[in-house]
Amino acid sequence: MLEIKDLHARAGEAPILKGVSLRVNAGEVHAIMGPNGSGKSTLAGILAGRADYEVTQGEVLYEGKSLLDLSPEERAREGIFLAFQYPIEIPGVSNAYFLKTALNSIRRARGEKELDAMEFLSHAKEKMRFLEMDEALIQRPVNEGFSGGEKKRNEIFQMAMLDPKLAILDETDSGLDIDALRIVAGGVNTLRGGNRAIVVVTHYQRLLNYIVPDFVHVLAKGRIVASGDKKLALELEQRGYSWLEEKESARA
């Protein structure tokens, strides 16, 4: 589904990714771990089409097509979803209106019938029940005045509504207490399965106790320095990142 080949990218003058290669198949859950500044969020941003980075080398194929030529909204319409590390507030715009516009933009692009207000609402209520969310949330302005936990749950709710083929969760665990973490992870797990691929970007192993990945990759200094299964994550928890970083430095 997603194939990243030798990706190099920089922000301004500073090179951040220095040759990342990764293959994600339909239905798989991949975790990308790494210390601060390793390039995890950059990678997530590039996949979603954030304008802050410049790709200098390599390519990204999504369902066999070059992803980097598409605008962020085209990528979203093709089924790519990014759960933001810091969800953005849009004052005065209700969550319902925002999501209905988003959902219908995507449906329109796919040649599907747009949902009217009633259809949308009953669809949204079903998903909210499924994620055990408070229904009042949908009438509140997008993320405005939300607690950290509510913002992250709202991201997962949007993901459930937009039904992506590839979901990228960027530090979804940051700023959450253990109860909120459990709820958010529970939401992700209910959305797992079928052909949906999920890429979980995280600093800590903790999230992976709840969202158990099929594959774990460690990103350090702009490269993937180790790949394995969930045992790799546990090893990282015990030994930290430094041994891998040192190994990478020695190699370079």
Next chain:
Amino acid sequence: MSSDATIEKFTKQEYKYGFTTDVESDAAPRGLNEEIIRLISAKKEEPEFLLEWRLKAFRHWQTMEEPHWPNVKYPAIDYQNIIYYSAPKSMTNRPKSLDEVDPEVVRTFEKLGISLEEQKRITGVAVDAVFDSVSVATTFREKLAELGIIFCSFSEAVREHPELVRKYLGSVVPHTDNFFAALNSAVFSDGSFCYVPKGVRCPMELSTYFRINAIDTGQFERTLIVAEEGSTVSYLEGCTAPMRDVNQLHAAVVELVALDRATIKYSTVQNWYPGDEEGKGGIFNFVTKRGACRGKGSKISWTQVETGSAITWKYPGCILQGDDSVGEFYSVALTNRRQQADTGTKMIHIGKNTRSTIVSKGISAGRGQNTYRGLVQVMKGAENARNFSQCDSMLIGDKCGAHTFPYVDVRNPTATVEHEATTSKIGEDQVFYCNQRGISTEDAVNMIVNGFCKEIFRELPMEFAVEAQKLLSVSLEGSVG
């Protein structure tokens, strides 16, 4: 696409009301002197007192200077090069019914979405249509007359109800008030008049639609609304003008009078031609609007959505004279391209327990400059006066500007005055967030701006709230690239 490029693309869009109508006009010669004023007055067959009032205003105007304190820049206006009166020829004999009105004029309004045939109107809205210097038709007048409500053109009010005009004209905005009000008092041509008798709730929205058509013509309309004890009325004005590459002057005066427990709601959707990308052409909109809450417990509420004009200079205000009276001002002002707006309100608290609320939303895009200027004044006798002001500015792109000048003058220690102000920029991250959910940049900006203005749109009558929302997105188009 960089967000700058996005912003640029979005602020460019055609003005769709820019067509002209080919009608033969009966116009006064260019320039301004006592002869012209006598001519206007004679054309309108006015009583002597009104001519005298005009001449008094004109003589006073000659002693005044154009104000230069607003935060706007424009080339000098040559007041002798303006045509002060222009009317479609077909209107000279004062048509008795719509059938006698020049069909071209009727078609113009239809093209603007204003049908003058009552059966075609959205029910619940009566319209007075003003074309250049004259009112061409007023709908639903008979129905309103059954309730004792007078709704007609100003010229007609002068003929049919001179005692009311004489009593209230200039009582809120005196002819000496300011340069443009004095000019208007001297040369005003038409406008709307509305009188709601004691205890009557006006059952429909009243509205005036202003259209400037003739070239080099100024529009100087005058609107007067009087709400007697315990009455209620909601009024809306809309305006457009053809695209011309010279500036045209629009200097209107609106006076509102609310007596005991009366309520007047006055809404404006202003969409005069704003000029082109380079700032060529467009309307100079220099307007004086004021309401007097004369009676106890009376209320005047101004709502304005200002998206047009090259220059906007207006401060709809309330004189809160009656005890327990209430003044409100809700405003959205959008400046795009090279538009400039200096707008806000004046709330003058005189009576006891008077309250005022000001909510202003300024949006600047392109190279637009947007200034909020507001005065809250609490006089000595205004025990327990309360004011709350909120001024929010939003910037789209990095070539525009937002400015806020709040003036507060409190002379009574029991008063409570609160002021809040914010300035925000439509963030790249907000747009990206929307994009990532599949929403195009254009839809994203519209959504973000509409969210920003939500509090104001809520104040507009329903049908117009939808219109205002659409207008805002049209005016914004091209502002993001």
